[in-house]
Amino acid sequence: MAKPGLDGHDRGAKIIARALRDGGFEVIYTGLHQTPEMIVEAAVQEDVDAVGLSILSGAHMTLFPEVIRLLKEKGAGDVAVFGGGIIPDEDSAKLKTLGVSEVFTPGASTEDIVKWVREKVQPRQ
Amino acid sequence: MAVTTKQEWLERTYQRSKERPVRFSTLSDLEVEPLYTPEDVTGDYGTALGYPGEFPYTRGVYESMYRGRLWTMRQFAGFGLAEDTNARFHFLLGQGQDGLSTAFDMPTLMGYDADHERAMGEVGREGVNVTSIHDMARLFDRIPIGKVSTSMTINCSASALLAMYLVQAERTGVPWEQVSGTIQNDMLKEFIAQKEWICPPAPSLRIVTDMVEFCAKKAPRFHPVSISGYHIREAGSTAVQELAFTIADGLCYVQDAVDRGRDVDDFAPRLSFFWDLHSDFLEEVAKLRAGRRMWARLMRDRFGAKNPKSLMLRTHAQTAGVSLTAQQPINNVVRVAVQALAGVFGGVQSMHTNSMDETLALPTEQAVMVALRTQQIIAEETGLTNTIDALGGSYAVEALTDRMERDALEYIRKIDEMGGMLKAIDTGYPQREIAEAAFLYQRQLEQGIKTVVGVNKYQVPEEITIEVLKIDPVIEERQIQRVRKMKRERNSVAVREALRLVAEACRSGENLMEPICEAVRRDVTVGEISDVYRAEFGVYKDPGWI
Numbered sequence A: 001m002a003k004p005g006l007d008g009h010d011r012g013a014k015i016i017a018r019a020l021r022d023g024g025f026e027v028i029y030t031g032l033h034q035t036p037e038m039i040v041e042a043a044v045q046e047d048v049d050a051v052g053l054s055i056l057s058g059a060h061m062t063l064f065p066e067v068i069r070l071l072k073e074k075g076a077g078d079v080a081v082f083g084g085g086i087i088p089d090e091d092s093a094k095l096k097t098l099g100v101s102e103v104f105t106p107g108a109s110t111e112d113i114v115k116w117v118r119e120k121v122q123p124r125q
Numbered sequence B: 001m002a003v004t005t006k007q008e009w010l011e012r013t014y015q016r017s018k019e020r021p022v023r024f025s026t027l028s029d030l031e032v033e034p035l036y037t038p039e040d041v042t043g044d045y046g047t048a049l050g051y052p053g054e055f056p057y058t059r060g061v062y063e064s065m066y067r068g069r070l071w072t073m074r075q076f077a078g079f080g081l082a083e084d085t086n087a088r089f090h091f092l093l094g095q096g097q098d099g100l101s102t103a104f105d106m107p108t109l110m111g112y113d114a115d116h117e118r119a120m121g122e123v124g125r126e127g128v129n130v131t132s133i134h135d136m137a138r139l140f141d142r143i144p145i146g147k148v149s150t151s152m153t154i155n156c157s158a159s160a161l162l163a164m165y166l167v168q169a170e171r172t173g174v175p176w177e178q179v180s181g182t183i184q185n186d187m188l189k190e191f192i193a194q195k196e197w198i199c200p201p202a203p204s205l206r207i208v209t210d211m212v213e214f215c216a217k218k219a220p221r222f223h224p225v226s227i228s229g230y231h232i233r234e235a236g237s238t239a240v241q242e243l244a245f246t247i248a249d250g251l252c253y254v255q256d257a258v259d260r261g262r263d264v265d266d267f268a269p270r271l272s273f274f275w276d277l278h279s280d281f282l283e284e285v286a287k288l289r290a291g292r293r294m295w296a297r298l299m300r301d302r303f304g305a306k307n308p309k310s311l312m313l314r315t316h317a318q319t320a321g322v323s324l325t326a327q328q329p330i331n332n333v334v335r336v337a338v339q340a341l342a343g344v345f346g347g348v349q350s351m352h353t354n355s356m357d358e359t360l361a362l363p364t365e366q367a368v369m370v371a372l373r374t375q376q377i378i379a380e381e382t383g384l385t386n387t388i389d390a391l392g393g394s395y396a397v398e399a400l401t402d403r404m405e406r407d408a409l410e411y412i413r414k415i416d417e418m419g420g421m422l423k424a425i426d427t428g429y430p431q432r433e434i435a436e437a438a439f440l441y442q443r444q445l446e447q448g449i450k451t452v453v454g455v456n457k458y459q460v461p462e463e464i465t466i467e468v469l470k471i472d473p474v475i476e477e478r479q480i481q482r483v484r485k486m487k488r489e490r491n492s493v494a495v496r497e498a499l500r501l502v503a504e505a506c507r508s509g510e511n512l513m514e515p516i517c518e519a520v521r522r523d524v525t526v527g528e529i530s531d532v533y534r535a536e537f538g539v540y541k542d543p544g545w546i
Helices: A011-022 A036-046 A060-073 A089-097 A110-120 B006-016 B045-049 B082-094 B106-110 B133-139 B158-171 B187-194 B201-218 B230-234 B239-259 B264-270 B281-303 B329-345 B365-380 B395-418 B421-426 B429-446 B474-489 B492-508 B513-521 B526-537
Strands: A050-055 A080-085 A102-104 B100-103 B150-153 B181-183 B225-228 B271-277 B315-319 B350-352
Touching: A011 A050, A011 A080, A011 A110, A011 B429, A036 A050, A036 A060, A050 A060, A060 A080, A060 A089, A080 A110, A089 A102, A102 A110, A110 B429, B045 B395, B082 B100, B082 B133, B082 B365, B106 B526, B133 B158, B150 B158, B158 B181, B158 B201, B158 B513, B158 B526, B181 B225, B187 B201, B187 B225, B187 B230, B187 B239, B187 B421, B187 B429, B201 B225, B201 B239, B201 B264, B201 B421, B201 B513, B201 B526, B225 B230, B225 B239, B230 B239, B230 B271, B239 B264, B239 B271, B239 B281, B239 B395, B239 B421, B239 B429, B264 B271, B264 B281, B271 B281, B271 B329, B281 B315, B281 B329, B281 B395, B315 B329, B329 B350, B329 B365, B395 B421, B395 B429, B421 B429, B492 B513, B492 B526, B513 B526
Parallel strands: A050 A080, A080 A102, B100 B150, B150 B181, B225 B271, B271 B315, B315 B350
Antiparallel strands: none
16 A cells, blocks of 8 residues: 655545455555655565555646556566545546556445455466 | 433433434544433533633633624635636635635645656645745735735745745735734644654754744744644544644643743744534534633643733634545535534634535635635524524533543543653554544444445435536646746855755754745745755654554
8 A cells, every 4th residue: 555646645545554454465554755666666575466556636647657657667567556536537547548457536435445456456476 | 290300301201212223423423412401511601611702712712703703714725836826816805705825735835846856746736836935926916915814734844935925025015013824834733644744743843833933023913833633633533632632732832832931921822723624513513612611721720821812722614625525516515514604603713614526626716606605604694693602501512512621631631641742643642543533434434324425325326517627737847947947047156055054053953934034035945945954854754554
């Protein structure tokens, strides 16, 4: 679970991290104010199966694709990337064509998100 | 036979009728009784309530309250380039708003210039970008700083922005003594909740106290800190936690200035507060009333404050952003109206009402207008401003006020035991309490114990059809070019010398504000001043507690 960008709205990221942990997943939370480089480095080092990005500052169109590009560059292009935050529908559609697996918006329940991760994220080989 | 006690009434009633199978509790999950009676209200009138304008100010800080003067309607605004926000300011003033409130973008809030790589994608997006004094001049173009009071929501880089505002006043011929307004500058709640910081808590507190001292001497009409519960609540705290942690933050600021040898009555009259207004109406009214009583008593008993103004908790309030829904967004107008009513019954001094579209983006002009009109309707159509503290004496409100005060004082006792708020923050105590409360609320929502209309009940299939404000990505590029040009053209020797003096003040303990004012006169930027803090005080890293 990662918080890219400069905004400090970590309520959602922490709730999702905790719900996933309660759901039996091993969760690493990066803390706030991460650059795409920091997130990808942590993902590679910890050998994660998925990266969840939480952002509420509006910079998702810049930061999400950058995380995906850097993952590919580090040979970790098969790590699933999903995200959540204040993300308009048209941006969400665009992000999906750029390789983001799923985008959750306000009102999504922790249950739905845990279920999605359980069903859609494949452990890396 | 008629019942004579509450207990008899409860027994009789519950023999005859059943209640709906729901949890009767406040939004913050305090259990609520079915009925309050004189038996639930303790304390005599003079001690617990007093008249408006009299200690302990439970019924209001001013004698005549809204009959004397309405609250200030102050809508928070900021986006894009300084010119864009300046246009919105003129629009709001033209609509009858009486004060300004500035929202800055994330780079400005975090102390990065527009041309810094960490600003990428964020310039002008969540608020207005102000990198140098030139942006401040554009932001307040044709606005009389000596007449309109301005609030600036900024914290870890507040020292630079306050300096720019004062220098802008000076350059438009307004003496600092006439400048009125508020800068949020509440760093403790940043570590607890909003999470915008540069350096660790102790040097952050030092910068805040420098500003408190500086304003007391040089800009006495300016409020140097707005002690904020808003962000604590928005991060998921309960109403009691909001009350407790905010008052505890206030005590920490006062203690720090007193420890420097300042007389409490020299600076305390300029401290102000900022509360959240959530949807549980009575809980919010009780919170605002309890807060005034707690602050008055603590300031008198702990610090020996004598000036009545030091004892008065004067406050701004904003409706709860977190309560707004992306689903069926027009419903938000109703939520905001109810929350604003709580602010009025709670006796606030100024208020921002959120716009219905704010879960989706920054508000459009039309949505802002509805939000402002909501305040105007309450003020001028409903008759609610005719009577001061109209809910005072309500058994339910007084019982809830007492309860919240009691629970909040218990938190403050724990924080005192830890050695004060700075120590409590280091151990992550308030942060964990809030995360726990946020998680519990989310659980209750998902289990249907708590309801949010349109989200977990009464949903409809829908596509969002309201218009939202879009920020043109060209804005970022324009601002970056402008900042780069300014940096090429300024006197770099003067800039280096000014920065050296700021760094020296960081080390010597001399008040930082004079050297920072001089630096911004020489076109030193927000990012450059923040870089001095980073170098001198170190950078705080989020411990990432879940």
